Amino acid sequence: MLRTIGVNTWVWTSPLTDENVAPLLRRITGMGFGAVELPLESVGDWDPVRVRDILDEVGLVPIVVGAMGPGRSLLDRAGNVAATQEYLRACLSAAHTLGASVVAGPFYTPTGVTWRMSETERGAAASELRCSLAPLVAEAAEAGIRLAIEPLNRYETSLINTVAQAIDVLAPMVGPGLGIALDSYHLNIEEKRPADAIRLAGDAIAYVQVCGNDRGAVGDDHTDWPGLLDALDDARYSGILGVESFTGENATIAVAASVWRPLAPSQDALAERSLAYLAELQATRGR
Numbered sequence: 009m010l011r012t013i014g015v016n017t018w019v020w021t022s023p024l025t026d027e028n029v030a031p032l033l034r035r036i037t038g039m040g041f042g043a044v045e046l047p048l049e050s051v052g053d054w055d056p057v058r059v060r061d062i063l064d065e066v067g068l069v070p071i072v073v074g075a076m077g078p079g080r081s082l083l084d085r086a087g088n089v090a091a092t093q094e095y096l097r098a099c100l101s102a103a104h105t106l107g108a109s110v111v112a113g114p115f116y117t118p119t120g121v122t123w124r125m126s127e128t129e130r131g132a133a134a135s136e137l138r139c140s141l142a143p144l145v146a147e148a149a150e151a152g153i154r155l156a157i158e159p160l161n162r163y164e165t166s167l168i169n170t171v172a173q174a175i176d177v178l179a180p181m182v183g184p185g186l187g188i189a190l191d192s193y194h195l196n197i198e199e200k201r202p203a204d205a206i207r208l209a210g211d212a213i214a215y216v217q218v219c220g221n222d223r224g225a226v227g228d229d230h231t232d233w234p235g236l237l238d239a240l241d242d243a244r245y246s247g248i249l250g251v252e253s254f255t256g257e258n259a260t261i262a263v264a265a266s267v268w269r270p271l272a273p274s275q276d277a278l279a280e281r282s283l284a285y286l287a288e289l290q291a292t293r294g295r
Contacts, residue, residue: 009241012069013286014043014250016217020275022254022261023049029059033066039280040287043069043248045217046106049077051098056105063106071215071250072103074113082140083133083167086117089140096144096155104151110247111148112156112189112215114165115141119264122166133167134177141181149185156189156214161197169198171205175212187214191252192231196221203232203239213245217252218286224271225278226251227285237293251282 017024017032024032024047036044046059063070080095081087099111116137125133141155148155157178159168168174174188182188188209195202206213220229227233255275256267272278 009237009246010290011240011246012042012248013283014045014069014071014248015039015041015279015283016045016047016073016250016252018045018047018252018254018261019279020255022258023047023053026054026058029054030062033059033062033068036279037066037068039276040283041068041279043071043250045071045073045112045250045252046102046108047073047075048099048102049075051095056102060106069248070103070106070108071248072099072106072108072111074099074111074115076114076117076119078118081117081121082115082137083117084136085123086121093140093144097147100144100148100151100153100155103153109152110154110156110189110215112158112217114158114160114168115155116157116167117165119160119164122162122164125166130167137167137177138181141186145181145183145185147185149183152184154184154214155186157186158189158191158217159194159198160191161194169194171195171199171209175208178212182212188212189215189217191217191219192226192236193217193219193221193223193252196231203235206236206239206245207242210243213240213243213247215247215250216240216245217250219251219253219282220271222271223253223265223267225285226282227289228272228281233285233289234293237289249286251279251286253278 199205
């Protein structure tokens with residue numbers, strides 16, 4: 009199955025703004041990518057109407073990515089639920105303007121906030137999360153957009169680390185307005201067999217992000233990429249593969265993503281090597 013390959017603008021910069029978006033999207037198009045992940049870190053960072061016009065010019069398929077910074081939470085104990093719901097509505101509005109069909113991210117608590125839970129407490133947290141998500145899922149479905157909730161590794165959250173946990177929490181709501189976002193980096197840390205986890209997710213998969221196991225280039229690492237693509241075929245996922253990595257040149261994002269050393273000879277090289285590897289692998293797999 010041939011899938012469109014995209015890339016996140018976090019590979020080069022943070023935050024994405026009206027000042028840097030046009031040259032960056034043209035650069036991404038020039039490399040040969042077919043899609044782009046557009047992080048909306050703060051409402052107002054970029055104008056969706058202006059970005060839509062640039063996307064029309066360069067021909068990239070958009071995906072909106074949300075950022076769960078401090079205070080953003082759909083659980084009362086970890087932040088302001090009402091404000092977070094309004095932030096996610098802004099993400100959905102931006103996606104609607106752009107014509108994006110997916111808004112992806114770890115939409116439950118602030119990234120990096122963890123705490124221990126008993127089974128009873130975990131069940132209560134899951135119930136609260138579903139309650140907070142419900143109006144957003146309904147609004148997303150009405151707009152033809154799917155929220156894609158991403159499990160994160162144990163160092164970034166204690167709520168949803170695995171596909172099985174995501175299904176346990178979200179299964180009652182999975183449908184046109186809600187699915188699961190898978191990230192190969194987190195799968196590598198948390199899943200005993202990432203390919204089996206992908207198959208378990210099945211048609212709940214709404215979006216897939218990829219990078220090397222060290223957050224570097226796809227293909228320069230130990231990940232079984234043919235096996236993961238086979239699993240995505242079995243799960244009937246035909247959507248975009250989005251390369252997500254981060255620049256260490258921005259202090260905020262370097263600390264948030266723990267980027268303490270260069271992950272490739274350059275950020276351009278990280279993106280281009282990932283694209284070349286995935287394009288060649290898809291072309292030669294024969295499935």
